Amino acid sequence: MKTFLVYNTSYFGDTILTDALCRNLKRLYPESRLVFVSNKPFTDISQYMDGVDEVWTYDKWGIHKGLAGWYKFYKEHKNQYVFDAAFVIYGNERGILLSKFLGAKKIYADNRHAIVRLLLSNGKINYGKWIHVQDRHAYLAELYAGKPMESMKIRYHVPDEAFAYINERLLKGITKPIIALNPVTKREEKDLKPDTLLALAQKIKEAGMIPAMIGAGKDCESYYENLPPADRQVLLNLVNKTTIPQLGALLKSCAVLISADTGTAHFALALDVPVVDVFYLNDEANLAAWGPKAFYRHRLIARGGDFSAENIWKNTQDLIAENISL
Template sequence: MFTPALRRLKEIYPDCCLTFLTNEKNADVLRRLPYINSVVTIKKGGLFARLKVLPELKKQDYMIFTEWQPHLMLASWILRLPNRYSVPRMGNPVTRTLDKQITNTVSSSDLFAAETNAKMISELLDIRLDGDMTKCDVSLPDDRETKSAAALLEEIGIAPNDKFLLISPFTGDAWRDWNLHEAKKLVNYINDKYHLPVLFIGNKKDNAVLEGISQYSLLQQTTLMQLIAIIKRAGCIISCDSGPAHIAGALRVPCIDLFGRGWPSRWAPKHNCFPIFLNYDCCPCSDDLKKKCPYDYRCIRTITADMVIDKLKQILD
């Protein structure tokens, strides 16, 4: 969701050097994009691991912390590094170390997140990032990674020229997962009507959860670049609103995006995406409410196979 703004920033100021700071898990999404000069990762390990990135921060003329990073913000202030911008925490003394406070945040706007990010960067740097902010990018796998992804598919019975569909019903939080009972109905429909393999991907560790649903599974068996290669080959992906849906959006692969508490206007890819959002009165819920939902997370769990099938017909029929 930062890529459109950063791509445009590089077009306007080709000599600027863009460094992106993120965790190790996300780094490969950006590493091969030509307009990002460097991707710096924060490794696991607490405070000391975070402070290891300070030599990289010392090279920067501007620092935008889009999330609350009190240790890095305070260290940057102590080192007198210039132009420190971040989201504020009212009442927290670290906020006073900032040169500018971020007021345009994704969580405070219903605009597409990439457009909000462009507004935020424009405001902080006193520039104008114009143009289309709906076309997001993702790093592409090389030949070796593409071949290794193809080998994984062949191992489970999907040949190089076979068409297939993807389902990604799992997320980083179990309460955001789609109902597997409905996923089974969907798989049965696809098998009966389209006669296509339905491959499950995601971060669920136990393949046993798919028993009686699908024989095709690569749960937790792919690298990020292999996953991108597999999504690129798919005829369509049905995914909870998480990483695979955003990758599909960047690759222009048709995506049925299943929304729980998030807003489609904010997160759904703008190209080739068919979001499903039930828009209950409680949506979007607060961060506190999501941890203990009084409605048993009905926003995601009451999305039915029939709802997905209606979208699927628009893509495949």
């Protein structure tokens, strides 16, 4: 039985997109064991990703910060497994070195530094037709196996206890369909405009559905609090009300997610939840790499498109109608 190490200590969306690699490794080696090294805040993402058997939490802003922290992590996990191969996302040099110290027989990563490449089993990578980030992650499996990778959907398995919290507590007594609204990103210029959010919320209410604002962190709280009090009353405020698995259960309970350009949109796709993506800034090249692939249930409104609430709502209605007919 082969044992693999996948290293990705990046953020929410980056982590979930790595599932394309994990699923390809499991497709090629069904009996293998896959260990995922995850950034601490996103352990709950990697833990329930399809294809992941075990998660090692890397607390890069806490006990594993810096060189001393890196060495502490190494000591915590050395000699646990003999890894047949390690796959290091984004060519992270800390991850490459860790893989080497852990004794991985082969290491695959996209790193441009000539000295670092001496540690790798691959040379400069020619991705050929693969443009999207999730496909490029998966291509590392092809380099190892020597067999073609498949472009496939990412998947996240929501644990039962998360559904119990949503159904028995957070949404208890709610019977109307819910449309989730995720307006806040890490960059204010990418956020869904407040006037657009409120106009959408009103349209959702008029359609007999419930507009629910989701998100996490102080920026989301501030966004909600800065909405006019009389207008924001139409929203079901679910900001900071869920863990990541609970957010998964919540999204599975929604008819559609309308989202700005965030990792939550990728997460919803991994849950097979229909998504209307609103990308204010992305150009064509960025969309080819980061936008939803064609096999996901989605609508994309990108730079140069119509960002009016009317158009976003029309796309939402079209997506709902399509999925009812399936």
